[in-house]
Amino acid sequence: MRAWRTRGPRARATGYPDGEPMRLFLVLLTVVLAPLAHGQRVQYSASPRLFPVWTNDGGDKVIQSDLRASLDASSVVNSTWDGERIRLFGARNEVVGFNLVIEAPLLPLENASVEFNRLDSGLGHVIRSDPAPGQGLFDWTSRPIELFFVRYLTIKGLSKLSYGTYDERHVPERMRRPWTGLGYGTGTWWDRQDHDQAYPEIAVPIELVPHFDVAQGTNQSVWVDVYIPKDALPATYTGVIRIRTGGALLHSIPVELNVRDFELADDPSCETMAVLGYADINLRYTGLPWPNCGTPQEITSKLVRDRHFMMAHRHRISLVDSETSGCNVWKNDAPRPEWLPRLDGSLFTAATGYEGPGEGTGNGVYSIGNYGSWWWKGQGQAAMWARTDGWVNWFEANSPATERFLYLIDESTNYAQTEQWAGWIENNPGPGNRLMSMATQDLPTTLTSTPSLDVTASWMRVGITSVWHNAAATIEADPTKRFYLYNGHRPAGGSFSTEDDGVALRVLAWSQFKKSIDRWFFWETTYYNNYQGGMGQTNVFESAHTFGSHSSFDNIIGETGWNYCNGDGVLFYPGTDTVYPSVSYGVLGPIASLRLKHWRRGIQDYEYLKMAQAKDPAAVATLVDSMIPKVLWEYGVNDPNDPTWVRTDISWSIDPDLWENARLQLAQIIEGP
Incomplete structure (x- = not known):
């Protein structure tokens, strides 16, 4: 038997986790000797007992070396898996996801495949998917069930932008060192449970990896998304997942989906905004960062x-970009033409291959001059008035329901300049005074230094509770103001880092609900060129590190450098990659991250919360307080004279079953009298 891939300091000292070799050896004896005792021959490569399977809802990230079911089948029983079947529930117009884990503890599993394309109500209604070869992956009109082969990324260092390391409790649980008292850690990088482990992250459509191997001593995840159509019956739908090896059936796993008797809205109550890059996408798909107008590369880019x-729309997330995201200079007081179907919802219809949440519903938000890229900067008040008049006139005539704003400046401390620009818009005698101004800065600063600013987007790390509470209450009471938060930072909330807990982005959406945050903003989704860290083009299929520099190795936090971070700026992976052709799948569209799906789970929870709140606000408030007792500024700080730090653990549980139970409680409130 080979040396086992291990976890934890005690395992490293012995070469094996305590008792693991003997337990696995007993599994092997059971599989081999039991048939022989009855005079039977056995095909070991196709024995289901040699390759245990189980599922979870994805909120528990299963690293590739985990062999939980092989060691103790009872340890993997959870809200979606009773040891024999998969049990799910959801509303109409909801996507329910789950993670199938296939383990190969003793032998490699070769030429494996997974099949699942039908759920039957037994009452005449069926949820069924058709095959989707090639570019058909981006036609969802007959594919409510999608399967994804999961790729993994190795975590080689801690994400410095997502949490501090002065208190080990700020670090995601499985990346913590042993700690005592107020989070004081002991040990080194190698004492972190999941150091150098492969985390599940990239959801490659199974059509692109129809057959795969599972190496000995590892597992392989297959993610499944089920979109529950609006015409689904409130009933229990049943189906079967089949796992084969070399064409021979290995496992048949029953699936039950309980469709609840309510429907999620197409227009999400949980408002989001994530930036879509331009040159980075073009380079990966066409080989040119700035293709010329009318060329095949530019057509491909669009x-x-x-x-x-x-x-993104399938995941209930809104995207924004800049007017510079095009093949020519754009100085019109209107979005580029390709934005029209995104805004009016015609991009999200069956005519373009779309089916799912938000069908026929527009993107909902537009950022003018994203990141402060508006072209008339420096031309004075008259230019500001003329340009904002033009933008308001266009939107009121063509897309009046779209939330729009002028992105004045990003993370600037020149508050006098921000206030001047915002004041110009506010005092515009024409229609331009109806355009909101937006900037990224701390919310309390807006009240003291930029009172004319309409939309404040803040990055919440820690803060004095009373100061932030009062500022948020002031903004909430003013119907002309909006408050966004962007990115994420522990312990205030979940983060977007690859190694954060699987429930992290669910926590983020619940926090948005609890504190009435108008919109959550993620700074970039296709940051493939790590120019800010001086690292250049990233092979995002091989490297978890996407942002900041990697300049050294630290014995406590692993690989590190300026703002070193895993997964930051990347929620989509390129379906075609001309920079790293050896990892290219050759399809003209994005491959989703699992973090995109985790965020969707939280966004859909938000819809449950809003619907349940309308029925029983007291019960919902109690449930929210029990799930996230403290978030954002509720933690406070240890030193008001230096309000940049706090010693505390996170307030929420990372147990996905508790979160699924909370969703079930919300469903019961919604369906109640």
Whole structure:
């Protein structure tokens, strides 16, 4: 037997986790000797007992070396898996996801495949998917069930932008060192449970990897998404997942989906905004960062970008970009033409291959001059008035329901300049005074230094509770103001880092609900060129590190450098990659991250919360307080004279079953009298 891939300091000292070799040896004896005792021959490569399977809802990230079911089948029983069957529930117009885990503890599993394309109500209604070869992956009109082969990324260092390391409790649980008292850690990088482990992250459509191997001593995840159509019956739908090896049936796993008797809205209550890059996408798909107008590369660019919008829409997430995202200079007081179907919802219809949440519903938000890229900067008040008049006139005539704003400046401390620009818009005698101004800065600063600013987007790390509470209450009471938060940072909330807990982005959406945050903003989704870290083009299929520099190795936090971070700026992976062709799948559209799906789970929870709140606000408030007792500024700080730090653990549980139970409680409130 080979040396086992291990976890934890005690395992490293012995070469094996305590008792693991003997337990696995007993599994092997059971599989081998039991048939022989009855005079039977056995095909070991196709024995289901040699390759245990189980599922979870994805909120528990299963690293590739985990062999939980092989060691103790009872340890993997959870809200979606009773040891024999998969049990799910959801509303109409909801996507329910789950993670299938296939383990190969003793022998490699070769030429494996997974099949699942039908759920039957027994009452005449069926949820069924058709095959989707090639570019058909981006036609969802007959594919409510999608399967994804999961790729893994190795975590080699801690994400410095997502949490501090002065208190080990700020670090995701499985990346913590042993700690005592107020989070004081002991040990080194190698004492972190999941150091150098492969985390599940990239959801490659199974059509692109129809057959795969599972190496000995590892597992392989297959993610499944089920979109529950609006015409689904409130009934229990049943189906079967079949796992084969070399064509021979290995496992048949029953699936039950309980469709609840309510429907999620197409227009999400949980408002989001994530930035879609331009040059980075073009380089990967066409080989040119700035293709010329009318060329095949530019036509491909428009197709690929629209498919990003469609995939984001399937996950209930709104995208924004800049007027510079095009083949020519754009100085019109209107979005580029390709934005029209995104805004009016025609991009998200069956005519373009779209089916799912938000069908026929527009993107909902537009950022003018994203990141402060508006072209009339420096031309004075008259130019500001003329340009904002033009933008308001266009939107009121063509897309009045779209939330729009002028993105004045990003993370600037020149508050006098921000206030001047915002004041110009506010005092515009024409229609331009109806355009909101937006900037990224701390919310309390807006009240003291930029009172004319309409939309404040803040990055919440820690803060004095009373100061932030009062500022948020002031903004909430003013119907002309909006408050966004962007990115994420522990312990205030979940983060977007690859190694964060599987429930992290669910926590983020619940926090948005609890504190009445108008919109959650993620700074970039296709950051493939790590120019800010001086690292250049990233092979995102091989490297978890996407942002900041990697300049050294630290014995406590692993690989590190300026703002070193895993997964930051990347929620989509390129379906075609001309920079790293050896990892390219050759499809003209994005491949989703699992973090995109985790965020969707939280966004859909938000819809449950809003619907349940309308029925029983007291019960919902109690449930929210029990799930996230403290978030954002509720933690406070240890030193008001230096309000940049706090010693505390996170307030929420990372047990996905508790979160699924909370969703079930919300469903019961919604369906109640």
